[in-house]
Amino acid sequence: MTSERTYHHGDLRRAVLTAALDVVATEGPDALSLRDLARRAGVSHAAPAHHFKDRTGLLTAIAAEGYTLFADALTAAPDLRERGVAYVRFAAGHPAHFQVMFRPELHHADDPELLAAKARATEALRTGISGLPESGRGSDDRLAGIAAWSLAHGFATLLLSGNLEGPVDGRNPEEVFRTLTGLLFNRETPDGTSATAGTSATTPESS
Numbered sequence: 001m002t003s004e005r006t007y008h009h010g011d012l013r014r015a016v017l018t019a020a021l022d023v024v025a026t027e028g029p030d031a032l033s034l035r036d037l038a039r040r041a042g043v044s045h046a047a048p049a050h051h052f053k054d055r056t057g058l059l060t061a062i063a064a065e066g067y068t069l070f071a072d073a074l075t076a077a078p079d080l081r082e083r084g085v086a087y088v089r090f091a092a093g094h095p096a097h098f099q100v101m102f103r104p105e106l107h108h109a110d111d112p113e114l115l116a117a118k119a120r121a122t123e124a125l126r127t128g129i130s131g132l133p134e135s136g137r138g139s140d141d142r143l144a145g146i147a148a149w150s151l152a153h154g155f156a157t158l159l160l161s162g163n164l165e166g167p168v169d170g171r172n173p174e175e176v177f178r179t180l181t182g183l184l185f186n187r188e189t190p191d192g193t194s195a196t197a198g199t200s201a202t203t204p205e206s207s
Contacts, residue, residue, distance in 0.1 A: 013051045015041045017065070020058055024096035029059060029106060059106040060114055066097030067117030074124035081181050083128045084152040085174050091156035092173065098160065102153070125149060155180065 019040040023031055032055055034048040041047070052058040073090045077083040091098045100106060107114060129145045158164045159173050168176050 012041075012043060012047055015043070016048045016051060016058070017061060020062060021096040024062070024099055029100050029103065032058065034058065056106065056108055059100055060108045060111045062097060062100045063107050064111065064114040064117050066094060066101040067114065067121050069094060069097065070101070071117060071120035071124055074121060074128075077128075079131065080128035080148060081178065083125065084148065084181060085177055087152035088156045088159065088177050089174055091160055095160055098156070151181070151184070152177075 016037055019037045020032055022040075023037070034052070034055055035045050037058075038045045038048050048058065052061055070087075070090050073086045074083050077086040125145060125148065126141070129141050129148060155164075155173075155177055159168075164173070164176075
C-alpha cells in the first residue's frame with residue numbers, strides 16, 4: 001500500500017510550497033531539498049520538479065508569493081508610518097517568506113511574477129514617501145525611501161532574530177515600532193506643537 005497522496009494540479013503546488021515554508025521557518029532556506037519536500041508532501045520525487053523545475057524555481061515562487069502578500073499589506077496602510085508597521089507585521093506573520101524575499105541570490109532574477117510583485121511593493125513604499133510633506137522627507141525621495149526601508153527592515157530583522165526580546169520586554173512590537181518612529185521623527189512646528197512625519201500623510205489608495 002502506497003503512502004503517496006493524490007492531489008489536483010493546484011493543490012500539489014500548494015502542498016509543496018507549504019512544506020517548503022515549514023522548512024524555511026524552522027531550518028532556513030539553505031536546508032531546502034526537492035526530494036525531501038516530496039517526501040514531506042507525500043508525493044513522487046519528480047512532482048516538485050514538475051511544478052518548479054529546480055530548487056531556485058521553488059525559492060523564486062516563495063519570494064513572488066511573499067512580495068504579493070507584502071504589497072497587499074503595504075497598500076492597505078494609510079500612511080508611511082503605518083506602512084512601516086505593516087512591514088513589521090508582515091515579517092512577524094510570514095517569517096519564511098521574509099527570509100527568502102530579501103536574498104536575491106536565491107531567486108531567478110528575471111522571473112516575471114517575481115518582478116511584478118516586487119514592483120508593486122516598491123511602488124507602495126514610494127507612494128508612502130511621496131505622500132509626506134517636504135519637511136518630513138527632505139529634497140531626495142530616494143534617500144528618504146532608503147531611510148524608511150532601513151528603519152522598518154532593520155527592526156523586523158532584529159525582531160525575527162530574537163535580538164529585541166529584551167528591549168521589547170513583552171510589549172506589542174507594532175506599538176514599539178510606532179513609538180520608535182515618533183522618537184525619531186517628531187518635530188516641533190513653528191507654533192510649538194509636535195508633528196510626526198508620516199502620521200497624517202494620505203496615499204492615493206486611502207483617499
